[in-house]
Structures are given as structure tokens and as C-alpha cells.
Amino acid sequence: MTFPVITHHGGTRGVTGSCHQLHLDSATSLLIDCGLEQGADARPDSPTLGFDISGIQALVITHVHLDHVGRIPALLAAGFRGPIFCSEPSAKLLPLILEDAFKLGISSEPAQVARFLLLLKGLVEPIAFGQWHSLLEHEHLQCRIRLQRAGHLLGSAYVECDISTPAQSCSTRVVFSGDIGAANSPLLRPVQPPERADVLVLESTYGDRLHPDRRERRQRLEAVIDRALADQGTILIPAFSLGRTQELLYEIEEVLHLKGLLDSSGAPASDDQIDWAQLPIILDSPLAQRVTQVYRELHQYWNDEARLRLSEGRKPLGFTQLVCVDSHAKHQQVVNYLKSTGRPAIVIAGNGMCSGGRIVNYLKAMLGDPRHEVVFVGYQVRGTPGARIQACEGMLGGVGVDVWGEQYVLRAKVVTLGGYSGHADQAGLVGFAMGGKSPAKRVVLVHGESGAKRVLAAALSAQAFPRHQVAITVPT
Known part of the structure; x- marks a missing residue:
């Protein structure tokens, strides 16, 4: 040999x-x-x-x-x-x-x-x-x-x-x-x-x-957020704690930063305009929070653009509107609150393929409500709950989907956002x-x-x- x-x-x-x-x-x-x-x-x-x-x-x-x-x-x-x-x-x-x-x-x-x-x-x-x-x-x-x-x-x-x-x-x-x-x-x-x-x-x-041109994905993310929040619902993003979550936070911070610049321009706001300065970005994953903290500490390994934002006083992975949910009791309170109030919010929770983790409770509570939107930003492995939910993208009305051993009626919108692979x-x-x-x-x-x-x-x-x-x- x-x-x-x-x-x-x-x-x-x-x-x-x-x-x-x-x-x-x-x-x-x-x-x-x-x-x-x-x-x-x-x-x-x-x-x-x-x-x-x-x-x-x-x-x-x-x-x-x-x-x-x-x-x-x-x-x-x-x-x-x-x-x-x-x-x-x-x-x-x-x-x-x-x-x-x-x-x-x-x-x-x-x-x-x-x-x-x-x-x-x-x-x-x-x-x-x-x-x-x-x-x-x-x-x-x-x-x-x-x-x-x-x-x-x-x-x-x-x-x-x-x-x-x-x-x-x-x-x-x-x-x-x-x-x-x-x-x-x-x-x-x-x-x-x-x-x-x-x-x-x-x-x-x-x-x-x-892949779609990744340089345009921030604009696509912003468009998805605009459309979903107009329905006064919650955007649910299943994401793995490591890598994808930090990218999402980085680009959401950019969206919020640019929206803040527009809001401070003095243009009159319409009655139904979303108050971006008050929009909560909810990170509901203790592991993702610990990983994000390590990312912050290792900023010397970031690229030039990301380190420039730091030098400008911005906090790409720790901005003001970021709400971190630690305990399971607090998690359940947030799920119930968002389900009942319809307050606009963005939730990032693990895991990325919806096979476990805290995203499952959000999905069980909100899949049946058309106000809400499930946004996939990553590959869904065949056979996972995420893949079965993703397969319903574009279907109108109530669609039966078998996930986590039960049958659910899916009325929430489902969208796959390209460019985040x-x-x-x-x-x-x-x-x-x-x-x-x-x-x-x-x-x-x-x-x-x-x-x-x-x-x-x-x-x-x-x-x-x-x-x-x-x-x-x-x-x-």
C-alpha cells in the first residue's frame, strides 16, 4: 500500500x-x-x-x-x-x-x-x-x-x-x-x-x-422585515448559535443603524410607521449569547469593515435593542407575550433546523397565526422539521404539516432568505x-x-x- x-x-x-x-x-x-x-x-x-x-x-x-x-x-x-x-x-x-x-x-x-x-x-x-x-x-x-x-x-x-x-x-x-x-x-x-x-x-x-449576490442580502433582509412588521407580527428566525446568529446580528444592527439615520433626518413619520428605535431584537438562546460574547472578545479576528464599525463607536454584536433571554421561565413569558400581543419583534432562536431548542416553542405557538413570519436563512437537512416547514413556502391558507410528532395547521408566512449560506x-x-x-x-x-x-x-x-x-x- x-x-x-x-x-x-x-x-x-x-x-x-x-x-x-x-x-x-x-x-x-x-x-x-x-x-x-x-x-x-x-x-x-x-x-x-x-x-x-x-x-x-x-x-x-x-x-x-x-x-x-x-x-x-x-x-x-x-x-x-x-x-x-x-x-x-x-x-x-x-x-x-x-x-x-x-x-x-x-x-x-x-x-x-x-x-x-x-x-x-x-x-x-x-x-x-x-x-x-x-x-x-x-x-x-x-x-x-x-x-x-x-x-x-x-x-x-x-x-x-x-x-x-x-x-x-x-x-x-x-x-x-x-x-x-x-x-x-x-x-x-x-x-x-x-x-x-x-x-x-x-x-x-x-x-x-x-448563491445570490451576498452584497445585496442586507437589502433583502430589510425588505423582509419591512413586510413582516407591517402585519404587526413577529419574525421568527431559526438559527444555529454559532456563526449564523452572529452574522444576523451584525446585519440587523446595520439595518437599525441606517433606519436610525433616516428617522433623524427630520422627515415626518406616518401614523403606521414602525418605530425602529423601539423594535426589540430578541436573542433567545443561552448558548448563542455565550458564543456572541466570545465573538466580541475576538474582534482582532474580524475583517476590516467590522473592526471599522467598532472604531466608530458602534456595537455590531451588542447594540441597545438587543434583548437576551436567559432562563426558561423568561423564555416562556416572551413566547406567551408575543403570541398574545402581536407586538412587532424579531426573534432569533436555536436551533437552525427546528429539531429542538427554544425555536420550537415559538413555532408551536405561532405557526397558526398569519401575522407571523418564519424566515429561513440556512440549509435545512432532509427529514428535519425545518425542511418540512420550509417546503410549505408560498402555500396560501392553512396547510397541514407534520412536525415534532404532531399535526399543525400552518398559516404563518414562510420565506427563505437567500445569500446567508x-x-x-x-x-x-x-x-x-x-x-x-x-x-x-x-x-x-x-x-x-x-x-x-x-x-x-x-x-x-x-x-x-x-x-x-x-x-x-x-x-x-
Whole structure:
């Protein structure tokens, strides 16, 4: 067998569960991500590890979404005690994400949670972006890694693995994309493609489509808010606590800032005009609040535009109208208040696919009322409640929808707001694979539906021809 060899322990059946083992020789390997399968991708045993950890020297994390890190508790339970390498922002975010997951999926008993977090924090080793870090320095084998910004969420990275042996005249470069972010992302710095990749393990979530122009999405968000609030209802936005929530807050702050400038211009207000200065933006997720606080603390990793807003005295992630709901009792009070009063408000609550979390109570209370609007800003995995609700978009009148084991009559409006994907589209993925100094020689497509992989494979081949050939494989 010729090394290096890659074994996939997830991320091949759909868009979740990314977990890839890079075998450097017959007894030595690295693990890139250790994610949980979710939604229709999930097997009944998916919370378990599902593979032998013998010979794994280290775990390298691309970012801290659960579909990339959710099996770490199982990995530690199996006896793994090697280093967990990640970016500096990811090192701060990982304990927050896994503490919440541990409490929900394993145990909420305080002593067990504390033991898990102590073990986890002792293994995490943050490394700086753009700097090579040596993992192995054996006589017969050397391996070093480098993290580069991936633009998916704060701290997200793609992983370059440089492997050399005495028999090689040139090292082998294996690159794992993790999740590549879309262009023009608020808060985040842009992605630069790898300088070279002998093997590129590439995500393909949106390999079969192009996104709407993200530069116009703030205007689209404002238009949706204007229309929904004219009905004196609540806008319900299901959003994951990490990444999407912070982007939404950033752009809602921009909308409020511009509306405030207009309101202060002296133009007369109509009787039915919305008082934007009094519009509550309700963040109902304790985890999202903790993550947002970490985002604020890590502002040195923001892009230039976001840091400029800070220098102007604005608070993109902590503006005055932001209302944070902590306790469950307060959450229930807010749900009942909004249901009964019809006061305009924007609610951001987890989780993003409506399969659990506080958004479920809002939806159960308000799906039957046409004043309200459910706004989706992210991909809905097949089989999730979010996907079933989203499928009703554009239907008029009462529509029966089976969610959370019950039948609900959906009268609230449903809209999908484009341009908020955290993943690169086809053009972004092709540019990432082919835009470096030396385009990828072999591409392994993972983390996507079969149709997206097939279309992306054709686009990659077309881009490469006739300058060079690229070998494309799709593991199953």
C-alpha cells in the first residue's frame, strides 16, 4: 500500500458527520474532524465513535460546528488522549459547544460535565493561522500541518498536511477543506486557496448551484422585515448559535443603524410607521449569547469593515435593542407575550433546523397565526422539521404539516432568505480547488448530496481542461 491513505468515517453519505483519518504509514495516522451525523444522514448509532483509534496521533479540527466535532466526547470515551489542534478562536469556542452537546446528549450531571471539560481543555492546543506546526519528526516520516482561514465562521480553517519521507524527492501535500465560506461574509476575512494540493478533500454542499449576490442580502433582509412588521407580527428566525446568529446580528444592527439615520433626518413619520428605535431584537438562546460574547472578545479576528464599525463607536454584536433571554421561565413569558400581543419583534432562536431548542416553542405557538413570519436563512437537512416547514413556502391558507410528532395547521408566512449560506457555492469551491499557484491534482468530494457532488465534479473537470488533468473521486 502506498501512503498516505485516507479513510472516511463520515461525511460521505450527506452533508454532516465529517470525520477523515489520514494514514501516514501502517501504524500512524491523524484524524481530521470528528463530527456527528445529523438529520437524514444519521445512522441509529451515529453518536458512537464507530472506528478504532489505534495509531491516531492527533485530532485536527477545522471548526466547531457539531457536524465536525460532535463525536469528540465518544472519541475521548474510547480512550483518545492525544492533542486536539485547532485555531485560537476555535480553542475558545470548542468547550462552549461541546459542553452544551454533552449536557443534551450524554449527561447534565455537573460533576460529569466538569470532568469532561477538564479533560477536553487539557488536550486542546491552539495554533496560529498561517504557520507550520510540526506533528511528527521521525527518522522515516515527517508531518507538519498549517491552518488557513476558511471563512465559514470565526476560527474556521482548512488544514494543509505536508508529509515527507527519505524516499521522496518532494513532500506530499494533502489538504482538507473543512467547510469553505461564501464570499463577502460579514465579520470574516476572505478565503485564499491553498498554494498547492496533491490531494484535496473538498466539501460539496452547494456544488450544484450559485448563491445570490451576498452584497445585496442586507437589502433583502430589510425588505423582509419591512413586510413582516407591517402585519404587526413577529419574525421568527431559526438559527444555529454559532456563526449564523452572529452574522444576523451584525446585519440587523446595520439595518437599525441606517433606519436610525433616516428617522433623524427630520422627515415626518406616518401614523403606521414602525418605530425602529423601539423594535426589540430578541436573542433567545443561552448558548448563542455565550458564543456572541466570545465573538466580541475576538474582534482582532474580524475583517476590516467590522473592526471599522467598532472604531466608530458602534456595537455590531451588542447594540441597545438587543434583548437576551436567559432562563426558561423568561423564555416562556416572551413566547406567551408575543403570541398574545402581536407586538412587532424579531426573534432569533436555536436551533437552525427546528429539531429542538427554544425555536420550537415559538413555532408551536405561532405557526397558526398569519401575522407571523418564519424566515429561513440556512440549509435545512432532509427529514428535519425545518425542511418540512420550509417546503410549505408560498402555500396560501392553512396547510397541514407534520412536525415534532404532531399535526399543525400552518398559516404563518414562510420565506427563505437567500445569500446567508455559510458555505461557498460552486464557483467558490471551484476557485478554491483550482485557484492556487498549483491547482489540485486529485480531488476527493465529501460533505454533500450525491447530485451536488456529481455536478461539482463536472465543473471541476471543465475548469481544469485543457491546462491540466484532475482526478476526481467520490467515496461512499
